[in-house]
Amino acid sequence: MRLSLRPTDQQFFALFEEGGANTRQAAELLDELMRRWPESDGLAREILICEQEGDRITHDLIQRLNSKTVAPLDREDIHELASALDDVVDLIEEAADFLTLYGVEAPMDQAQGLSSVLRDACRVVAEAMAELRGLKGLERHFAELNRLEHEGDRITREALASLFTEGVDPMAVIRWKDIFDRLEGAIDGCKRVSNVLQGIVVKHS
């Protein structure tokens, strides 16, 4: 770590906390959308707003990094963390968008299962982001995100096995394969957030 006599810019932490809360909100909306589908009641639109908000937060973080302010964490870590959070929200928005775009008639149990795992993972991410400022107590979140990632992998495998059963409509396979990929990718994104945080904790221990 570099030593500096100038005070660090605490606004980074506020932005990360905001980003975590935004990710949690997007995942909760997707979970609700997946449970209610095909009755969407404007939820997809709300998720799109979260995605735009995520872009705004990432932009603010990068802008702040590029200015002359003193970052409270390594610049590479800030960049990596901001990108990981942004990717999760982007994938959530894509999964929601595909439901409409592909004309999905009804949800699948496994998609509802993955959305609920994703919601839980994003809640943990939001908690971790809120605690980033103190860099204390973050460890307890890593094990939980690891467990959720494994749970996501298990459901994804089960989902793919059900799609590739003989005689299933090939169009349904194409549609759901894309959606499952996004849901699994978003859960993996939460694990990526966890990995970056672990690196930060190690550097500051």
Place this chain on the structure above:
Amino acid sequence: MEKWEGEAAALSPEPAGSQRLSSAIVRVALIDADSGFVNVLSKRIGAVGWRQQVLPSPPPVERLLAMRVDAAVIDPAMLGVEAWAFLERLCSQPGSPIVVVCTGPSSVAQRVRGLRLGVDDWVTKPCHPEEVLARLEAALRRKSKAGGGAANTEPIVAGELSIRPDMFEAFVGGRPVGLTRREFELLHLLADAQGRVLPREQIYERVWGYSMAHGDRSVDVFVRRVRKKLESASPDWRYLHTHFGVGYRFEPHPAEEEEAIEEEERPGLPPA
């Protein structure tokens, strides 16, 4: 999209004296590589107002079922070593079409095996296409008399509901319920099952034409939609009943009676 031949010919008059089926248009799949025979048979089928589709190579059973044909004329020689398995799978599926095997010389054992697998008729080539057509008609008549098959376009009347297969719509007091094609097919399938519980997987196969992926909620979503439309059009009656973990059953009950049954089944629960 399948290209169906013979629609123009449907306007041509029927030959006098023939015992044709009801006015429903019968759809026939021809799975045979003998182009000369297929051409003549196609023309004959077109001339009686039916529609036919020639399949130069045998499709998977699921695909054939998805085409929702009423009958299939099949030469097992095209299927090679898979012929018996194909016929067995096709004939054992719910909603399978009439299957008439039309092939070269075969042994008694082969013909008996085919018929026991569920083939409706077996014609040996060389044969006249008119005979194949007559055998198709006879098989369809048998199926129609037995109360099944697509040729059955009789309305189903239940409670206040009249389900009209000829119009792909259900009516309450002469007013259409407003069902989509798929919603209608689901309702008609359940109503046609005469009070039997149909498993979700079977409903999906018959209405969507494919195997149901484990976890797919399409049947539940469509039953919910149909139920909502029926309750709106006929609020004093309940038609679709859920059998948890299994599937659905069609049986008209006055709504009051239905609610009383539900209360008896759930005495400890407050009304919803």
